[in-house]
Amino acid sequence: MSDALLVIFTEFYYWATIPLMFLIHVGFCMYEVGASRQKNMMHTLMKNTMLIPLVTITFFFFGWWIYFAFPNGPGFIGGIVDAPHAVPWSELMGAHLGGAAATDTTTVDDNASWARINGVFWAAFLLFSWTVASIVSGAVIERIRTGAFLMMAVLVGSVTWIIDASWGWHPEGWMVKVLGYHDAYASGVIHAIAGGAALGILIPLGPRIGKFCKDGTPRNIVPHNPWLVSIGLFLIYTGFWGFYVACNVPIIAEADIGLTGEGYTATTIYLTPTTLSAIVFNFLMSLSGGMIAGYAISRGNAFWTYSAGLAGLIAASAGNDLYHPIQAMLVGAVGAVCAYKLHHWVEKTFKIDDAVGAVAVHGYAGFIGLVIAGFVLWGHPATAAYIEDVALINPVGQFVGAVIMFFVLGFLPCFILANILKWMGSLRVPYEIELAGLDNVEFHGRYLDESDVRKAEIEEAKERDLI
Secondary structure (H helix, E strand, C coil): CCHHHHHHHHHHHHHHHHHHHHHHHHHHHHHHHHHCCHHHHHHHHHHHHHHHHHHHHHHHHHHHHHHHHCCCCCCCCCCCCCCCCCCCCCCCCCCCCCCCCCCCCCCHHHHHHHHHHHHHHHHHHHHHHHHHHHHHHHHCCCCECHHHHHHHHHHHHHHHHHHHHHHHCCCCCHHHHHHCCCCCCCHHHHHHHHHHHHHHHHHHHCCCCCCECCCCCECCCCCCCHHHHHHHHHHHHHHHHHHHHHCEEEEEEHHHHCCCCCCEEEEECCCCEECHHHHHHHHHHHHHHHHHHHHHHCCCCHHHHHHHHHHHHHHHHCCCCCCCHHHHHHHHHHHHHHHHHHHHHHHHHHCCCCCCCHHHHHHHHHHHHHHHHHHHCCCCECCCCCCCCCCECCHHHHHHHHHHHHHHHHHHHHHHHHHHHHHCCCCECCHHHHHHCHHHHHCCCCCCCHHHHHHHHHHHHHHCCCC
């Protein structure tokens, strides 16, 4: 295959994943609006909508550079890596067509490849950033201030998650090299960190008014539109196909990853060989294992059946490049049951009001999935980026990696920022506004004036002697 065709194919490959992953955000918007009560639905929608431009801009200015600059961690195995194609002033962070270098910061080789794939590769990672922020969004609906949430969205979407990607989702990340960390489809890198971040906000944010009885028993706050929730979750499933495909490198010469063959192969982000067939088998088997387990454990509860499917998929994602499909199904089922049980135990014990179960479905399932992968895949090379002295997947490395993802980079930064905002009185809406509904106040009642319109219609009809 010629170099030109390889680059063009790679460009189109990542471009095709972007609209698929966009459906994840469409699904999150529908899901969260449906899960909120009518008096809060537009506030829920708009805070989730506005993270798109804000995280996009911040990810352009510094998020993309972080991924390439910090694989060595804070000096663990080296310093900051030069990434001239990822700084915002680079000619390759714009409409470059691959011609001669206009500055001395890039080379002819840079322009031959990065000029064609930098934008689509950046956008694929950007959609991951939106996903991380949207996961947090669902947990905190109906009581967080928009400004506070958007600050959290920038923190997790353009800083903390991309740091963990550089550490553990980069073929030469220090966690991969030192710990033997392996997380092919982001159980920890995206989901555990997002779940940890949501928990870090929920503790200082507090529960919604009326969520808990005086004796501490949690009440079920019913979604105002369960059909919207169902469609939203199915769209998230659909967008997850793009998510999985974007976690791969589409085509690479076997010799470039240490294989003796002279052909080409697809690889995971760790440059370990894979195929799209592997994704199809394990995606559907882990999703199905989670849904069946969720249906059984929740006694047919629709919300938890759908959510458990997602939890199963997330739990198996760390090792879904290497699992047998039956293993993927079983890991998915275990992850779903654990997420369901932990959600209700934490809710009842610690009075944590996670409106959509995001901490459990993404955080707990992602954490557990990482740990399971450490045992099931014990002894397998964590990466193919370098051949000599390669680190092996192991339970300790996976557990330490899970702690870093969920607690160190997920929970801790958001817990600190949320407490600072709470101290400033800028985290949660005032009591009276929460009672009235965030839409009634923040949107001046524009979306809740049906009764007034109906009264006006009746008055005008009476004036015309129509009634």
